[in-house]
Amino acid sequence: MYTTGDKLLNVMKEEEIGIAELSRISGVPERTILDIMAGVKEPELGVMCKIAEGLGICVHELRADEESYAVSVPKDTLAKLIVVSEINNVELEELINCILEKGIEEHGFYV
Numbered sequence: 001m002y003t004t005g006d007k008l009l010n011v012m013k014e015e016e017i018g019i020a021e022l023s024r025i026s027g028v029p030e031r032t033i034l035d036i037m038a039g040v041k042e043p044e045l046g047v048m049c050k051i052a053e054g055l056g057i058c059v060h061e062l063r064a065d066e067e068s069y070a071v072s073v074p075k076d077t078l079a080k081l082i083v084v085s086e087i088n089n090v091e092l093e094e095l096i097n098c099i100l101e102k103g104i105e106e107h108g109f110y111v
Contacts, residue, residue, distance in 0.1 A: 004048070004064040005037040009082070009092070011055055011062070018086065026054030038079035 002010075012022060019037075023030040028050050036043050036051075042064060043051070052059040085092040 002065050003039050004042055004062050005039045005082075007062050007064070008033075008051065009037050009086075011057060015055060017055070019083075022051065022054060026050045028054075034079055034083070037082050040079070 012018070017025075019030050019033050022028070022033055026033075028047055032043070032047060033051070035041055036047075045059075048059050048062055052062055081092060081095060084090075085095045088095070090098075
């Protein structure tokens with residue numbers, strides 16, 4: 001079960017495109033892209049079309065799965081984790097596991 005944000009992040013990693021670059025090539029503001037990646041909101045179709053066109057993919061590749069997450073995470077925390085994982089070129093799941101095992105402050109991530 002993947003959200004639109006999950007799918008977008010995966011495509012961005014495959015294409016080695018950061019948020020700023022995606023914003024530039026799609027015309028979608030960085031904040032909107034971050035909100036999509038963080039799961040703050042599902043984007044409107046027009047926004048998804050711009051992003052898909054910028055990435056050179058079909059918009060359907062970014063459509064969320066029908067199931068949703070069972071655990072809710074505050075949007076600001078998730079957004080920060082996504083940014084930290086992207087900056088450090090670490091999978092989000094790996095970053096979260098590391099934080100859970102060793103603590104937040106040890107890795108320079110402060111909420």
